[in-house]
Amino acid sequence: MNIPSQISTLIAGIIITLISLWYGQNHGLLPVAASSEAGDVDGLFNLMMTISTGLFLLIQGALILIVIKFRRQKNDQTDGPSTHGNIPLEMLWTAIPTVIVFVLAVYSFEVYNAMGGLDPMASHDHHQQEIAHNHEISPSGQQGNESLIAMAPGQGTVALGIGAPPGQEGQGQPLEVNVAGMQYAWIFTYPETGVMSGEMHVPVGQPVKLNIEANDVIHAFWLPEFRIKQDAIPGRTSQLGFTATRVGDYPIICAELCGSYHGGMKTRLIVETPEEYQAWVQENQFASADTMEKAVAVNPTTMSEGEFLAPYASEMGIDSQTLQHLDHSHHHPEIIK
Amino acid sequence: MTTQVEKPESVKHAGHVEEHERRWQDYFTFNTDHKVIGIQYLVTSFVFYFIGGALAGLIRTELATPDPDLLSPLTYNRVFTMHGTIMLFLWIIPAGAAFANYLIPLMIGAKDMAFPKLNAVAFWMNAVGGLLLMSSFFVGAPEAGWTSYPPLSLISSKVGEEIWILSILVIGTSSVLGALNFFTTIVKMRTPSMTIHDMPLFCWAMLGTSILVLIGTPVLAAALIFLSFDLIAGTNFFNPAGGGDPIVYQHMFWFYSHPAVYIMVLPFFGVISEILPVHARKPIFGYRAIAYSSMLICFLGLIVWAHHMFTSGTPGWLRMFFMAATMLIAVPTGIKVFSWVATIWGGKINLNSAMLFGMGFISAFLIGGLSGVMLASVPFDVHVHDTYFIVAHFHYVLFGGSVLGLFGAVYHWFPKMTGRMVNETLGRIHFVLTFIGLNMTFLPMHELGLLGMNRRVAMYDPQFQSLNMICTIGSYLLAVSTIPFVINILWSLNRGPIAGRNPWRALTLEWQTTSPPAIENFDEEPILWSGPYEYGIDSYSVDTDKQVEELLVEVKGDVG
Ligand code: HEM
Ligand SMILES: [Cu+2]
Ligand SMILES: [Cu+2]
Numbered sequence: 073m074n075i076p077s078q079i080s081t082l083i084a085g086i087i088i089t090l091i092s093l094w095y096g097q098n099h100g101l102l103p104v105a106a107s108s109e110a111g112d113v114d115g116l117f118n119l120m121m122t123i124s125t126g127l128f129l130l131i132q133g134a135l136i137l138i139v140i141k142f143r144r145q146k147n148d149q150t151d152g153p154s155t156h157g158n159i160p161l162e163m164l165w166t167a168i169p170t171v172i173v174f175v176l177a178v179y180s181f182e183v184y185n186a187m188g189g190l191d192p193m194a195s196h197d198h199h200q201q202e203i204a205h206n207h208e209i210s211p212s213g214q215q216g217n218e219s220l221i222a223m224a225p226g227q228g229t230v231a232l233g234i235g236a237p238p239g240q241e242g243q244g245q246p247l248e249v250n251v252a253g254m255q256y257a258w259i260f261t262y263p264e265t266g267v268m269s270g271e272m273h274v275p276v277g278q279p280v281k282l283n284i285e286a287n288d289v290i291h292a293f294w295l296p297e298f299r300i301k302q303d304a305i306p307g308r309t310s311q312l313g314f315t316a317t318r319v320g321d322y323p324i325i326c327a328e329l330c331g332s333y334h335g336g337m338k339t340r341l342i343v344e345t346p347e348e349y350q351a352w353v354q355e356n357q358f359a360s361a362d363t364m365e366k367a368v369a370v371n372p373t374t375m376s377e378g379e380f381l382a383p384y385a386s387e388m389g390i391d392s393q394t395l396q397h398l399d400h401s402h403h404h405p406e407i408i409k
Numbered sequence: 410m411t412t413q414v415e416k417p418e419s420v421k422h423a424g425h426v427e428e429h430e431r432r433w434q435d436y437f438t439f440n441t442d443h444k445v446i447g448i449q450y451l452v453t454s455f456v457f458y459f460i461g462g463a464l465a466g467l468i469r470t471e472l473a474t475p476d477p478d479l480l481s482p483l484t485y486n487r488v489f490t491m492h493g494t495i496m497l498f499l500w501i502i503p504a505g506a507a508f509a510n511y512l513i514p515l516m517i518g519a520k521d522m523a524f525p526k527l528n529a530v531a532f533w534m535n536a537v538g539g540l541l542l543m544s545s546f547f548v549g550a551p552e553a554g555w556t557s558y559p560p561l562s563l564i565s566s567k568v569g570e571e572i573w574i575l576s577i578l579v580i581g582t583s584s585v586l587g588a589l590n591f592f593t594t595i596v597k598m599r600t601p602s603m604t605i606h607d608m609p610l611f612c613w614a615m616l617g618t619s620i621l622v623l624i625g626t627p628v629l630a631a632a633l634i635f636l637s638f639d640l641i642a643g644t645n646f647f648n649p650a651g652g653g654d655p656i657v658y659q660h661m662f663w664f665y666s667h668p669a670v671y672i673m674v675l676p677f678f679g680v681i682s683e684i685l686p687v688h689a690r691k692p693i694f695g696y697r698a699i700a701y702s703s704m705l706i707c708f709l710g711l712i713v714w715a716h717h718m719f720t721s722g723t724p725g726w727l728r729m730f731f732m733a734a735t736m737l738i739a740v741p742t743g744i745k746v747f748s749w750v751a752t753i754w755g756g757k758i759n760l761n762s763a764m765l766f767g768m769g770f771i772s773a774f775l776i777g778g779l780s781g782v783m784l785a786s787v788p789f790d791v792h793v794h795d796t797y798f799i800v801a802h803f804h805y806v807l808f809g810g811s812v813l814g815l816f817g818a819v820y821h822w823f824p825k826m827t828g829r830m831v832n833e834t835l836g837r838i839h840f841v842l843t844f845i846g847l848n849m850t851f852l853p854m855h856e857l858g859l860l861g862m863n864r865r866v867a868m869y870d871p872q873f874q875s876l877n878m879i880c881t882i883g884s885y886l887l888a889v890s891t892i893p894f895v896i897n898i899l900w901s902l903n904r905g906p907i908a909g910r911n912p913w914r915a916l917t918l919e920w921q922t923t924s925p926p927a928i929e930n931f932d933e934e935p936i937l938w939s940g941p942y943e944y945g946i947d948s949y950s951v952d953t954d955k956q957v958e959e960l961l962v963e964v965k966g967d968v969g
Binding site: 102113127128138139157170183187299325330335 | 477481482483486552553554558560561564565649650652654655656689690691692693694695696698720721725726728729732733736737739740743744746747748750751753754755756757758759760768771772775776779780782783785786787788789791792794795796855856859860861863864865866867868869870914943944945
């Protein structure tokens with residue numbers, strides 16, 4: 073290899089590195105980060121973007137160079153050099169991905185641990201009573217879920233999801249919220265205050281612990297701005313912990329296919345100041361008995377598609393015409409069950 | 410790799426058997442010739458590709474606007490369920506089997522597969538399974554996605570779901586029979602002078618693929634049989650309402666379906682390893698590294714299934730294990746990608762359609778691979794699981810990886826299969842349209858997923874509309890891209906210039922017989938006189954005696 077090509081390789085390497093470093097931090101691909109966990113995940117993603125951009129430029133660049141430099145000349149029937157391999161080179165490109173993967177695995181492990189993914193409490197069978205207790209107030213109790221637990225002893229206790237961060241398990245009182253997914257709505261109950269709602273409200277800055285259940289099929293509870301997701305599995309309670317850091321109004325989305333209106337199964341998480349949150353609790357404490365009746369009465373299977381979608385329409389930008397259209401096209405007798 | 414210069418006669422005379430005229434009727438019968446079966450598989454799978462593609466067009470048209478205005482949400486679920494199922498089980502897996510059937514005996518110098526009748530049975534089971542699946546359109550197609558997770562699959566569209574299960578069982582059985590055949594053929598039927606390290610890399614890839622099919626498919630079958638009991642007999646294996654555990658289904662399902670991803674891409678890894686050296690006129694770089702990395706990918710592929718379940722029922726420490734194992738797959742995959750690039754680096758690139766698709770494959774698969782490593786990272790996967798980021802990732806792998814490789818294979822072996830050359834101009838137009846369409850359709854989906862668009866939804870938040878519009882236009886471009894391809898194939902089939910036996914001056918054995926090959930492939934047992942990729946005169950300089958020179962001129966001059 074002669075000197076000029078070494079220099080140009082060096083320069084190319086530096087340019088690729090600089091572009092990757094810049095793009096890894098400035099890709100702007102993620103939505104706002106609204107929880108303390110989201111920042112960690114974003115840092116991890118940025119690193120992965122940096123590495124990926126570098127590798128992408130390297131290999132894509134090589135391919136483009138090949139097309140430019142190594143095209144066969146017309147009427148040239150000869151072969152290229154007969155190189156079969158190059159052991160040092162091959163060792164190098166085996167070692168580099170191995171190191172990268174090792175770094176990413178360790179970093180991911182750290183982030184996951186910081187999110188409370190390895191919380192020993194969360195992987196213990198200590199929720200048995202809690203679940204039984206929750207059943208009295210959650211709407212699921214009225215949908216035959218009790219028999220379900222009874223018939224699957226031990227199964228309702230498998231702890232899943234991301235628990236409390238290490239060192240924080242015992243400390244402070246996290247706000248507990250029970251989340252029940254059903255076709256096609258989320259119902260939130262607050263065991264401490266008895267409030268029940270179709271939207272989730274939490275105060276900013278306080279750790280929140282979710283106990284997630286499903287009444288019928290598998291759903292998935294996803295908060296994009298918080299970078300967390302957990303399946304809601306019938307017969308099990310899974311947990312998810314987070315601390316909101318930003319006041320605002322965020323979508324809660326069902327990410328697991330759960331039937332025809334899976335796409336319509338979304339609601340809002342409202343993060344507010346502690347005072348606003350208290351006011352909301354006060355307002356809802358007495359109304360909640362009423363709400364509960366309503367929530368349970370809402371049985372999507374008996375509604376037409378238009379009826380079902382109506383509450384979601386404004387939010388999803390669906391106009392009344394579409395809903396009417398849906399009503400007309402509603403001739404599927406076998407729709408769910 | 411051995412370079413044997415024993416008996417050049419066999420090269421000279423190979424394929425001089427009097428040519429048997431195939432009639433078109435042969436392709437509609439229970440024919441046991443592996444070449445006929447290969448073509449049968451290929452044509453059938455293309456038919457399903459167009460059906461699956463039409464469904465994709467429906468999906469994308471629906472998603473052009475945020476409202477569910479073209480399809481009702483229920484129909485939408487049926488459409489993407491059928492799209493996914495068709496594309497995986499009736500397009501990409503059988504298309505891999507098509508090339509394996511056609512090429513393996515030719516590449517290893519055998520007269521046919523080890524079990525020719527079983528081979529025909531496997532093809533016809535596949536076709537019947539495909540028709541069965543199609544019939545579900547008439548009774549209400551399945552709507553629980555191609556993964557068919559209970560309890561949803563137990564309560565929705567029951568008849569369609571049962572048909573889905575039955576057809577997958579039939580197709581799966583076909584695939585096991587096929588794999589048995591490939592495995593035995595590769596291990597037992599190689600021409601005596603061919604050691605396992607003289608085998609073309611496509612055969613290595615199929616060896617790995619077959620092992621995966623043999624280990625994984627029975628587990629899927631078991632899961633589906635249990636699911637079917639739950640569905641029609643009211644048992645409670647997976648039904649939580651009766652005490653069953655839906656997560657067990659997920660474990661069993663992904664125990665097959667994760668390796669299935671490699672069942673879909675490994676054959677095309679093999680194809681790329683065949684195409685690149687020939688059209689770059691260079692030996693493959695790191696033959697053993699590529700061969701063994703296929704095997705390592707198989708092994709790792711079998712122990713990473715739970716990375717599809719990071720958000721479902723998996724305890725924390727187990728997630729960490731599956732994360733590490735999944736990330737490790739980047740190492741053998743990286744070895745392959747680097748070796749391919751090194752293979753063509755410094756070569757004399759003939760940028761024809763086969764080569765374009767080969768290079769397009771590396772470029773698109775690279776993106777799918779990089780997002781794959783990201784997905785292995787649990788904290789990140791938790792965010793994007795079941796979103797459009799996933800849809801983008803697996804289409805880069807399946808479309809960018811498998812489908813581009815498949816088109817490359819069609820252009821590369823078309824002269825062998827038909828005796829005629831394709832039209833390169835049309836082929837290049839096909840490539841350019843496909844490549845632009847592919848990136849336009851699937852690149853924006855990464856961003857959609859990161860921002861918060863979940864998958865399998867017929868309606869979405871209006872803020873995602875412009876990105877979705879780009880995807881939809883891209884998908885129309887993909888639809889248009891098939892037009893030059895179809896015209897090219899139909900035209901070249903009858904009018905293409907005569908190819909001769911070895912238009913690419915390739916060294917693997919399938920090129921040493923007539924095009925198309927005679928019924929029993931070779932008129933006498935072929936003897937290796939070269940490794941599969943000994944391009945570049947240097948490799949012969951050790952034996953610069955006159956005979957070898959002549960032989961080279963002889964073989965390489967035979968452009969027909
Ligand atoms: C022809 C261009 C294609 C387009 C425009 C396309 C488009 C799509 C879209 C938009 C989805 C997402 C459905 C959803 O999650 O809501 C999807 C799903 C899927 N596609 Fe494709 N696709 C194409 C080709 C392919 C190919 C070639 C394969 C495989 C070889 C494939 C396999 C799948 C699978 C397995 C799913 C998942 C289905 C499910 O969620 O049940 N697609 N496709
Ligand atoms: Cu849901
Ligand atoms: Cu859902």
